[in-house]
Amino acid sequence: MDPRDGADVSNIALKTVEPVGHDRDPDRISTVLSPLFLFRLAGLPLAALGAIESCNVRTLVERIDGHQATLQALAEPLSAQLHGIINVLAKDDALRTDMRELIELKRAVHNGRAPKRAAALDVARRYLDGAQAAQLDAWAAAAQGQKDSLAGCADALAQDLEASRVAIHGWANRPVFQRALQIANAQLEEKLDRYFARPEAQITHKHRLLDNALFGYFLRACTKTSPFSTFGIVSHGLWSDLPAAAPAHLAQGFGYRTRTRLNAALLARMASSIAKAKIARATVELRLNPTALVNEDRVHFLRLRSRPLSRLMAFGSLTSHGMFSIALTDPLRRMLELLRATPALPFRSLVEALAGNGQSPGEVTSWLMYLLDVGLVESTDTYDAGSYRDLLEHVRRGAAEIGADVLTRFVERADAITGQMDTDDVARRRELLGGIAAAVGDLETEADGLQLKLESSTIFYEDAALDGGRHGLPFAGNAELIGNLKTLQQLQPVFDVNAPLRAALAEYFKKRFGAGGVCTDVPRFSEEFARECAGPFQNVSAEAKTIEYFDASFDTRHSANIRASRVLHSLRNLTLRHLRSLGRAGGTDEMVIDPARLAALRSQMPTRLHGVYSGSLFMQPCAGDARQWVLNKVYGGSGQLMSRLLYLWQDDRDDLATRTLRAYIAANVPPDTVVAELPGNGDSNLNFHPVLVDHVIGGAPRTDGPHERVHIPLAELLIRHDPPTDTLELVSARDGRRVLPVYLGGLVSELLPDVQKMLLLFGVATSVSLPSWDRLFHAREVTAIDAYPRVRVGNVVVLRRMWAIAPALVPRRAPGESDAELYLRTRNWCREHGVPARSYITFTRTDSVEANQRKPMFFDLASIRSLLAFQKELEKHEGVLWLAEPLPDPVPDGARHHCEYIFDLTSITRS
Structure with a gap:
């Protein structure tokens, strides 16, 4: 292994867990990558971040750095020389005045600042030889230069703030940003021209509030790429054998179109x-x-x-x-x-x-x-x-x-x-x-x-949506990425929080109807399952912070389904414990896990609870060159996280996106099985999408374009137990075919009603909760600044570097502290603790769990404009700060855009 890759933690220590029949053969799992992927460009190029750079103060700070280096280099020899002279002068009462001057000078040398009285320098020169006096003169020049530069910081920061205001206005005037802002906050967009027309001297507190609001939208437009963000542009592409340029390098003037409809x-x-x-x-x-x-x-x-x-x-x-x-x-x-x-x-x-x-x-x-x-x-x-x-x-x-x-x-x-x-x-x-x-x-x-x-x-x-030709990613150039994506996809059941419910559902059913039994009243059964099993499970899990609770009345200690769930839970705990040990160990910036070693984990993973499962992996190329990628999130698959955006291309002649996704879903259906949609709420924009599957549960029959949907009434659904495999099947009473329910809307499926949640346990979706350092150590008391390493699997970063900042160590503005003093202190704080100036910051509060679930916000603490916004946000929070490294690092870089991809994968266990 190349030592430049970081510490090698490939040999994950996994204990042997209890075998579960013969369903753990990893070769039985095949994973298919959807040929369609979506990607989202941030609305503004990364070059826009140059608008928040503090260029004027940077020059002064560079000078201050030079002066401080000189002061630190001369501090030790000068302090020793002054100490010796002071000891000599202390013996002569007539020289006490000179001694006091030199004591003050020695303090100034120790603190790296100019002395309060210039006379102290003259006194010192009388007792130093030529070489020592030259050192003192060099130190004095550096101290005075530092003082002058610090005095100029206030003016430089004011100039930087005004320059940033003007530059942001220039970017905010771009149609791509204005159009998005008009939808997100029409009142703010309408007021901006009048605000920017005012001279700096006439800007009131009310205008500063406008400026703060605009700045938040501006940062989102540069750095936020989630498909649920207003300030981005979506497009789609296909995997191919032909190379294509990465969309992050699209020309600045790329074409786009909007699709607008009533809410x-x-x-x-x-x-x-x-x-x-x-x-x-x-x-x-x-x-x-x-x-x-x-x-x-x-x-x-x-x-x-x-x-x-x-x-x-x-x-x-x-x-x-x-x-x-x-x-x-x-x-x-x-x-x-x-x-x-x-x-x-x-x-x-x-x-x-x-x-x-x-x-x-x-x-x-x-x-x-x-x-x-x-x-x-x-x-x-x-x-x-x-x-x-x-x-x-x-x-x-x-x-x-x-x-x-x-x-x-x-x-x-x-x-x-x-x-x-x-x-x-x-x-x-x-x-x-x-x-x-x-x-x-x-x-x-x-x-x-x-x-x-x-x-x-x-x-x-x-x-x-992006106009122009469709984007492509080459298979050949991304073979390592595809292999790692499939490995991570196959391990999703380990982190599926619903795996225990899948197991408990089968055992609860057998308790009610016996082995080989059939349930014809699905709604009633779903309610009873929720009341007697799912509800208590979720309540106890939330209180005990565990997902291995089962009702003792099931008498399921020897059940294959429960044992399979416990194996998954054991593998999950082993993985989390291993990650926690990496986090506690520290001492390195990056840990590397060989993807081949994960076969040890996969080989112990039972497959009986997840015959077919699908997931959407949200990925970003780390440096624009796609040699390394970072995994942001995992959501439901089978097109769920793509569906609500497909209307953007419905007017296209071929509507390739919808056709490709329909074919992908249909191709991954086991024999004698239909995929049926559980419709979402009609009052949400996220639930309107083209027809992706031809069967629907509980909806009225209708034709949507060329696709006639087959209605499966809820009363026609049966649940039956298959004794040879000891599994449950959801079946259509009309034709006896197995039904795989899917929810294709963009809402959180965990918030659906009981019958939907139960039916989805028969489906293809997994509810994956990926580990992250802030969740792994959420209960750990933070009294200092704790650093956690980056963890990657091959060329995929699965955990970013993070820092937990104790509340007492957060760089808050002190009473009476000027902008210049705050800026320099924050800069020194970042350097002292090795914390990146640019980072995604999660703010926490001690009095509100809901507030702690907010998404991270991007800040650049080396920018006075960003630092002031950061301080404004700090006023609302007093808890621990979690800082995550910005991967990819949003450094201003020409026409490049922050970009995120959605890759959909489906895994199938062969019988």
């Missing part, structure tokens, strides 16, 4: 208000949610929203997509009987039929509105919110039906504007947005009875 959440609120208006005017009939299933004491149905009931809004006109369950009371039984006898009843007739027996019409009305809110009953104009265009047309049609002309005009005007927003004419875009802001005010005041509360910033939703 789905806004349209959903309008649909809800329309439904309520129809009910109030008795112009609508109610029917039972067609997905409702009734058992002895509960009624189950798919509802729209997966959030807690207390936060639900009325979405009575929308088809529900989230499983819900309520107790079957006597009034509810009567309502179900009425709606089953007559499929649709006018709202007023239903109220009259249910009133009585101690319930007034008003109470029944409130109760029915509650059922509308949760989605058990719905209006007869319910539709399938399967696409953005469906949702828009439903709102437009409903507004016309209730005579809400102002709402109709608003929707038509706003929809027309979306077709005009793809322009670099920022003034025109500002004019369009201003017109919408005025229309919002008119809508809220004139739409009687609709009770709409809107904000202009929530009107539109927009993404940007």
Whole structure:
């Protein structure tokens, strides 16, 4: 091994764990890389970061460094000489005055600063020989030079701040940035020109707040590349045999286009208000949610929203997509009987039929509105919110039906504007947005009875896509990367937090139905599993910080599924313990793990719980040359993290992105198996995407373009146990084929309702929680500055270097400290502790767990502009700081852009 690669920790010490049958053969696992990948460029090139560099003060600081080097070199010999002279003078009372002068001079030499009194230098020269006096003169010149340079720092920093303000304005005037800012914060974008037109002397505190807000967006546009960021540009590519230039080196003037549409959440609120208006005017009939299933004491149905009931809004006109369950009371039984006898009843007739027996019409009305809110009953104009265009047309049609002309005009005007927003004419875009802001005010005041509360910033939703030829990555030039990606993908089950639930599900099922049993009431079973197993598991896991809890009543000590889960958990713990030992050891900047050595881990990994699993790996080339990559995150696969962006290319003639992803998903389906989508909420922009699979669970049949979707009613799903393999299968009762559920929306699948979460345990997704130093040592008391090494597997960095900073050691501004003093002290602090000036910083608070889940923020502490923003953020947090090295390091470099890739991989275990 090349010693330049860092410390070799290839020989991971893994204890032998209990074997689990014969399902641990690593050669049975094959991993397929999707030919389609997405990449996202930061909106501004890295050269824009030059706008925050402190060029004027840098020259002075370089001089100060030279002076300090001279002072340090001369401090020891001069101190020794002065010490000897002082000892001699102390014996003669007549020379006490000279002695006091030399004592002050000796302190100044020790502290590396000019003496308070120049006379001390003259006194010292009388007692030094020629060579010693020359040393003193050199020291005095350096001390005075340092003093003069420090005095000039304040002016230099002020000049740097103004230069940064002007430079950022120049970058902020670029259409690519202005267009994004108009969507993210239209009010800020509109005020910027007036702010920048003011001279420095006329800038008030209010303007400084604008400047701080703009600076945050500016840094995101340069350094943040997540697909969920406003300030970036997405494109797609294919792996090929032909070399291609890395997109991070695209020319500065690359072309792009935007796709703008109305915010789905806004349209959903309008649909809800329309439904309520129809009910109030008795112009609508109610029917039972067609997905409702009734058992002895509960009624189950798919509802729209997966959030807690207390936060639900009325979405009575929308088809529900989230499983819900309520107790079957006597009034509810009567309502179900009425709606089953007559499929649709006018709202007023239903109220009259249910009133009585101690319930007034008003109470029944409130109760029915509650059922509308949760989605058990719905209006007869319910539709399938399967696409953005469906949702828009439903709102437009409903507004016309209730005579809400102002709402109709608003929707038509706003929809027309979306077709005009793809322009670099920022003034025109500002004019369009201003017109919408005025229309919002008119809508809220004139739409009687609709009770709409809107904000202009929530009107539109927009993404940007790269124009021009599709990008390609060569297989040959990235063979090492592809191999390492497959290795990391195959190890995902070790870090799948749902693996214990997969095992517990099988054992809970056998306890309920016996070996070889069949469950025909999937909703009821999902609720019972959540109540008796999944819920307690999650609660205990959260309290005990472990994922190996199982209900003792299962009597599963000898179960192959539970043993497989425990093996995965043991492998996970062994890996985490090994990483913690690396973190505690310190002493090196980088640790290297040979990918071949990970076969020792994979060979012990049971495969019975993960027959087919898929993941999306978010990667960045470390230095733009793609020789080393860094792994940022792992999310759900099978196109889940790509789906919501595919609409950007739907208008293309061939729509290669969608076709490629559909083919990739279809190619990785085992025999006699269908992949079926669990639809997401219709009120989220992240859940609208092209049809990627042809089967859907719980949704209404519909045609989307050339693809006709096959509807699988929830009532037709069966769960059965296969005794020979001791595994569970989700099966369609209609044709007996196995069903692999997938959720392809962009929301967090862990927040879905119980039935979705349970069904996804039969699917291909893993919920991977990758280790990081801040999570590995979150409970460790930090009293100093703890450094943790970079860890890489081959050419993939899996853990960045990080530093944990104790609260007492964070470089906060001291009372009365000037900008220059703060700047120099922070600079010295970084050098003293070996902390990089440029880093991604995670702020923590001792009083708020939620605040500690914020994403890291990029700062350059060598920039006065960035340092002041950092100090502003410090005012909100008093906990430990976690600093992560910036890989790739966003150094200003011509036309290069920060770039992140999404690679989708699927692993299949052959039987």
